[in-house]
Amino acid sequence: MYLITWRLFSFPGQKRLKKASVLVVGCGGLGCPAAQYMAGCGIGRIGLVDYDVVELSNLHRQLLHSEFNLGVPKVTSLAQALLRLNSSLKIDEYNVQLSSANALEIFAKYDIIVDASDNVATRYLVNDAAVLSGRPLVSGGAVGCEGQLTVYNYKDGPCYRCLFPEPPPPETVSNCSDVGVVGPVPGCIGVLQALQVIHIITEKGEVASGKLLLFDGVSFTFRSIRLRGKSPTCKICGSEPTITQLMDYEQFCGLPANDKDSGLNILDASERVSPVFLEQAIAKKLPLLLIDVRSPVEFEMCRLPESTNIPLKLLNKEETVDRLKEMWATVAGNQNAESRVYLVCRRGNDSQLGVRRVQNILKCQVFDVKGGLHAWSRDVDPSFPIY
Ligand SMILES: Nc1ncnc2c1ncn2[C@@H]1O[C@H](COP(=O)(O)OP(=O)(O)OP(=O)(O)O)[C@@H](O)[C@H]1O
Ligand SMILES: [Zn+2]
Numbered sequence: 227m228y229l230i231t232w233r234l235f236s237f238p239g240q241k242r243l244k245k246a247s248v249l250v251v252g253c254g255g256l257g258c259p260a261a262q263y264m265a266g267c268g269i270g271r272i273g274l275v276d277y278d279v280v281e282l283s284n285l286h287r288q289l290l291h292s293e294f295n296l297g298v299p300k301v302t303s304l305a306q307a308l309l310r311l312n313s314s315l316k317i318d319e320y321n322v323q324l325s326s327a328n329a330l331e332i333f334a335k336y337d338i339i340v341d342a343s344d345n346v347a348t349r350y351l352v353n354d355a356a357v358l359s360g361r362p363l364v365s366g367g368a369v370g371c372e373g374q375l376t377v378y379n380y381k382d383g384p385c386y387r388c389l390f391p392e393p394p395p396p397e398t399v400s401n402c403s404d405v406g407v408v409g410p411v412p413g414c415i416g417v418l419q420a421l422q423v424i425h426i427i428t429e430k431g432e433v434a435s436g437k438l439l440l441f442d443g444v445s446f447t448f449r450s451i452r453l454r455g456k457s458p459t460c461k462i463c464g465s466e467p468t469i470t471q472l473m474d475y476e477q478f479c480g481l482p483a484n485d486k487d488s489g490l491n492i493l494d495a496s497e498r499v500s501p502v503f504l505e506q507a508i509a510k511k512l513p514l515l516l517i518d519v520r521s522p523v524e525f526e527m528c529r530l531p532e533s534t535n536i537p538l539k540l541l542n543k544e545e546t547v548d549r550l551k552e553m554w555a556t557v558a559g560n561q562n563a564e565s566r567v568y569l570v571c572r573r574g575n576d577s578q579l580g581v582r583r584v585q586n587i588l589k590c591q592v593f594d595v596k597g598g599l600h601a602w603s604r605d606v607d608p609s610f611p612i613y
Contacts, residue, residue, distance in 0.1 A: 239428040240268060246427045247271035249336035251324055251352055253300040254278075255287040255407060256366045257342035258307075259416030262290060264423055265308040271316040272308065273336055276300040277323040277484065283600075283612050287409035323484060324348060326472035329355035338426055340419050341365040346393055347475040347483035353378060353386035354472055357462045362426055362433075366419045368412035371443035375415050376434050376453065377422055379463065383435030388457040388464075396480040396492060406524065406572075406613075411443045493578050499593045501602040504568055508532055513565040515557045519580045520571050528611045530570065530602070538576045541583045554588050567592040572613075574598035 246269050250257045253276040261272055280291040280303050290307035291300065301319040308315055320332060324343075329351060333339060339361050341352045349365070356363040362380040367373065379385045418439065425431035440449045462469040476483050482491075499507075507514055518525055518533040525535040534553065540546045558565040567584055569577040574597040584592045595602070603610040 239430065242427050243268045243424065244270045246338070247273070247336045248338045248340060248423055249273040249275065249333065250340045250342055251275045251348070252342035252344060253288075253304045254284060254342065254344065255368060255409070255412030256416040256419065257300075257340070258288045258290040258304060259413050260340050260342055260364075260366070260419040260423075261304060261308055262311065263417055263420035265312045265315050267420070267424060268312070269315075269423070269427070271318070271336075273318040273320060273332065274301040274304055275320040275322065275324050275332065276304075277321065286613075287407060287412055289409075289413070324351060325483070326351065326474065329472060330359055333359040333361055336361065338423055339363045340423060342416065342419070345481065345483055347479040347481050349386060350393065350479060351472065351475045351483065354462055354469060357385050357387075358470075358472070362435075364419045364422045364426070366412075366415040368407050368415050370406065371408050371411055373411045373415035373441040373443070375418050375422070375439045376437060377426070378435075380426065380433055380435040382456055384453060384456045385460060385463045387462050388455075388460040389453060391457075391461065393479040393481070406521075408443055411441065414441060491578075493581055493594055497581060497593055498578075498596045499568065500596050501604075501606045504570075504595050504602075505606045507566070507568075513557050515553055515565075515567045517567065517569050517580070517584070518571065519569055519576050524572065524613075527613065528599070530599075533570065538571070538580050541580055541587075547587050550584065550587055554590065558590065565590070568595055569593070570595040570602075571598045573600050 248264055248269055250261050250272060253274050257276070261274065264272055276299070278300050279297050280295045280300055282296060284291055285293065291303045295303040299321045301321050305317045305319050308317060322328060324332070333355050339352060339356050341349060341363055343349065343352065353363060356379050363378040365378055365386065366375045377383065422434060425433050436453050436455055438451050438453050440451065456463065458464050461467060516530060516533040518529055518535050519538040519541065521537050522535060536546060536550065554567065567588065567590060569580045569584065569592065571577040574594065577594045577598060581592050581594045599610065600612050603612045
């Protein structure tokens with residue numbers, strides 16, 4: 227099974243792979259392919275971290291999980307698949323959320339860290355833990371049809387904080403659960419993360435330190451851009467670091483370290499309703515405007531019959547403002563005090579961002595549907611398709 231790797235990297239190279247240990251944070255769209263190719267090439271020990279269980283909506287891009295493993299912890303499901311491929315592997319399962327309390331202890335047991343997570347708070351946590359424990363970090367990301375990859379904290383190269391000292395404002399952050407991702411894109415980036423791990427272990431081939439590989443799945447192009455080098459003033463890896471231990475990353479970023487339903491929480495509780503509440507309002511035929519802020523493609527795929535599609539990106543455009551006012555006039559024209567606007571999206575994050583915009587435009591009562599269509603499917607109509 228390892229012959230190809232051996233021919234390319236020589237026998238000592240293959241032995242290094244066998245002796246190496248790699249930790250994969252996140253067993254989803256990036257983590258599955260990364261771990262699969264690492265297992266295939268004979269890396270001796272692989273640690274898997276994920277707090278989540280396999281869901282149907284994961285399967286289009288997390289191909290080592292399967293319908294048989296729905297509800298099973300992702301670490302267990304992935305470990306089973308890897309052992310089917312290579313029974314001599316040693317696998318450690320961490321069915322936990324990586325946090326400031328456990329990261330350093332877990333990282334200490336591995337030579338290299340692969341970041342295959344999907345949220346900003348975890349990215350800062352993984353970066354800081356990698357720097358504090360002196361481990362190179364192979365970082366990947368994929369949203370929509372775009373993917374990227376770089377290696378942080380490798381030799382004299384920069385870390386994530388050197389390039390992004392401050393987190394982005396929470397309201398500007400969307401993740402792949404809201405935007406969606408085309409399965410082969412994380413597939414491709416995850417495979418390349420495995421290749422970077424092989425390069426680091428065997429010390430053959432280029433390591434993408436100080437470089438960012440960008441893949442655009444629409445124009446079908448790869449580009450590699452040079453990044454700024456290590457920053458001497460970086461708070462964690464600079465010459466006089468002020469961060470010497472892990473912190474509260476959810477507080478630092480203003481965002482949760484997981485992307486479960488309604489992860490973002492930027493509205494007041496009084497501005498949010500449950501899917502069951504919305505269902506009752508619809509059943510009572512109360513005057514309402516239900517706006518679905520997903521992309522037209524997603525809206526075409528499945529939607530609530532009462533909803534109208536205005537993608538989040540269009541909400542602020544001038545022509546949309548007029549259209550929105552016209553639509554609202556037809557609902558609230560009879561001055562009914564019970565008229566409301568509800569915003570819905572896939573999982574309840576983008577809809578919260580939309581609420582603020584619509585409030586500014588219409589100056590009326592606007593609500594977010596908590597947990598979006600996923601929660602609708604869970605709590606109101608299990609036959610409603612989720613993806
Ligand atoms: N702090 C963390 N600790 C452990 N696992 C994490 C952490 N943050 C993210 N993850 C895991 O990283 C994986 C990322 O996978 P992916 O980007 O494919 O998204 P997903 O959460 O599986 O998909 P969806 O958002 O559609 O449900 C997820 O399985 C998630 O549970
Ligand atoms: Zn740094």
